[in-house]
Amino acid sequence: MLELRHLSKTFGGLRAVDDVSLTLAEGSIAALIGPNGAGKTTLFALMTGFHPPSGGSVHFLGHDVTGEKPFRIARAGMVRTFQIVQPFAGQTVRENIAVGAHLHIADRAAALAKAEEVARRVGLADRLDRDAADLTVAGRKRLEVARALATEPKLLLLDEVMAGLNPSEIRDVIPVIRAIRDSGITILLIEHVMQAVMELGERAWVLNQGRLIAEGAPRALAADPVVIEAYLGQGMARRLAKGRGDA
Amino acid sequence: MTRLSLLLVVFAALALVPLVVTSEFWLNVCVLTLFSALIGQAWNILGGYAGQFSFGHALFFGVGAYTVAALQVRLGVNPWIGLVLGGALGAAVAVAVGWLTFRYGLRGSYFALVTLAFAEVFRILANSIPWLGAGEGMMIKLAAGPGMLQFKNLANYYWLLLAMTLACFLAVWWLDRSRLGARMLAVRDNEDAAAAIGVDAFAVKLQAMALSGLFMGLAGVFYAQRYLYLDPGLAFGPTESVEALLVAIVGGIGSLFGPLLGAIVLHALSEAAQAALGGLPGANMVIYGTVLVLMVLFLPRGLASLFRQRPQPVEPPDA
């Protein structure tokens, strides 16, 4: 459903995303992993039109959407969340989610009702009338997901929705994401929490210094020396392997 | 009581004012107050709802005023047609200005500057074009009668203004329960987040400009018909720009009744000051300016926030 072809982005002299090609199948949960500064969030920004790519193209549901405006891409069904949460402060949780619902629903009352239903799906039903600015970090992350979900996307791009959450909060979020997938929405997530990637991801890509360095099932990737090196630095994989051999 | 019925009750009560207030002086104060509420609400649509602070809102007011005046004086067109065209042109100029600035992503300080500059450009143009009366301004011929949108009786002007103001307040009431209004607030609070969930921020801002410009244009038409005189400074000068934003800020931006509240408080203050200081030139504006500074310092969400249950955060979320 999504295909990136040789996507690149340079900022000044820095190649933030370097010739990335990948194909995402419908109905799956896939993950994009890699160390900090690998270019994951930039890749999301390129896919959703927040930055124009320096090269390559983005194809979504068979259409070339390269360089389209973000709102158009959202209308086509590819919706992102933000790593740094961006609530509409001063509005309630219900009102926040309703903005997303309004993408396909013109009527205000219907959009507010839809907001309530989506809030229930992500576990925010008890905070509907709370001011979005008063939510905890975990609450705000859920709100990000809810707002995107309310637009009825076909592909949901989740940018570190678990960062900053404690282990029990993470345990709560995982079934929520799985339920979203089960409702027929394809999910691509950027995640640092490896536990979540292992549990959720059916497929993962590893990005390092802007380049895709590995691709496969999360468990296989975790044992891949190339991936370990990317995360932990030169020579680490060898030492780890040696350590394992000794044991 | 729903907000709509409250709104209608308030305006019904306001409609009775000329029957109660017989003093020409005080009725005039009421007209001025209502006028402030109208332009404050017009500013509020753009500033309070869509989050774009204009410092040159007199631009659209002046366009409306000059439209009805020039059509009558130069072309002999009936002012009722001028009323429609004045509002339409106010909206059209607002959309044009918005299209130019928002297309290039100018926000915040830049938008305030651009609107100020456009108002100044129009003032200089009006000052230089003989067809618009240049520096001497334009005098509309006295011809009292509803057909000419002129009245001998101040009460009739009051009701005309009340009708325009009601229309403006109804528009905002509608915004509060419509998709467009929700999108405006989303764009105001976070443009990127709004875009990410499918909101066309550019289109939303243009619609806010159009609505706001429409009502400023109508206010301009009223002004021209009420005073039958217009010059570039009156039409495009800073007075109306400041008044519009001040009323909205004092009353509470982004709220339905805020501008009415703001207008009443400001005019009460200004009348009290007149009585105390005896109409020193500038005294009024000193008070307005002081109120603006104090409001921003101590009550940035306006008087309306005092009546609201839900606390209104004044600081953006930590991010």
Place this chain on the structure above:
Amino acid sequence: MLNLTILWPAILNGVTTGALYALIALGLTLIYGVLHIINFAHGALLMVGLYAVYFLFRFLGLDPYVSLLVVPPAMFVLGYALQRGIISRAAHGRDENILLVTLGLSIVIENLALMLFSSDTQTVDTAYGFATVDVLGAFIPVPKAVAFAGAVVSALALWLFMARTDLGRAIRAVAKERKGARLVGIDVEHVYAMSFGIGVGVLGIAACLLLPSYYVTPQVGHGFILIAFTIVVLGGMGSFVGALIGGIIIGVVEAIGGLMLGESLGQIGIFAIFILILLFRPQGLLGQRG
């Protein structure tokens, strides 16, 4: 017919006026560069400076150029106090609030002047007020020549100050990286207020240089504020060199526009530039997109 004998004096006039515009814009661009706010009270504060110079002349017989020793320091203190006492407290995290508070201040200051000093136009009569100097065949008034020289010297001094002194470096550090500056122990609030004070102090210099060839009324700032904005935008927000070049360009455009279109329409040229720059090159002619 436009020929050089008409054009040259106009250009010269434009350059000298432009240098003063540039000086006024320098204060504005400094404040913008550091605090990232547009000071809408800039014109009103210039008016305060002009009245100070005027009253010192009228009641103490102080020559406007002698006032250079008094007015700029006083204006600096005023600016420092305004930033520390009012403007910094108004932000509540939103730039719009700062815009509003400086607008409110400008309304208060201007109308207080109107209440206290009436709207009469005031000028100073100096011995040199009508003297002229010959510059390659065109005569320009001595006060304008002095103003030109003073503006250039002040701009250079300000540039040296920013480049060479510790405070200048601190100001630049805060302008570039607010959080980082705080981390290395710079008192950011103090630097803000110093920047605002310097920006307003520069207005004091401009007032001393301007008054001998100009006048003061409560509304005198209006004419300057949009011009100063235009210069700052033209030169790139926060750029010193840009403000200097922008000031001279605007001065010349105004002079030639006035010559060709008449006084009132001549100003259209300035605003046309302003709007075109904002629309098509908001980073300024010399600035870089970022």
